[in-house]
Amino acid sequence: MEISNSLFIQADAETVWALTVDVEALPALTPTISKASRLDHGPLAVGSRVRLKQPAQLGAIWTVTQLDPPTLFQWERTAGWLKMTATHQLESEGTGCRNTLILAVSGPGSGAFLRLFGSVIGRALETENQSFKERAEI
Secondary structure: OEEEEEEEEOOOHHHHHHHHHOHHHHHHHOOOOOEEEEOOOOOOOOOOEEEEEOOOOOOEEEEEEEEEOOOEEEEEEEEOOEEEEEEEEEEEEOOEEEEEEEEEEEOOOHHHHHHHHHHHHHHHHHHHHHHHHHHHOO
């Protein structure tokens, strides 16, 4: 099961991509992330791990599972029996790009989890995407 938010941004995909993969700068970009710390060194790559703290949540370690510059960034975490996969997709569109944020939740109880928290997650994705738009269009 998944929740998504898609938004046209009047900036090229490379600009939005640079914001997306600068994971340690995400707290300055969006209020949906309060702290981000890389747990490894070097360029962000498949297998890279980042500890994220989000408002009203415990810290969690997200592991990069796909990286296809400048169009696809995906990372995942587990929370008990749930697996959460966050995907950032960028598609060039006219004079800008479309940024699509997706959170997929799988595992036992994923349906109940999304029924309880789906609206909060949807608002967070919308806020995050709007933050990318505001920063990229400067």
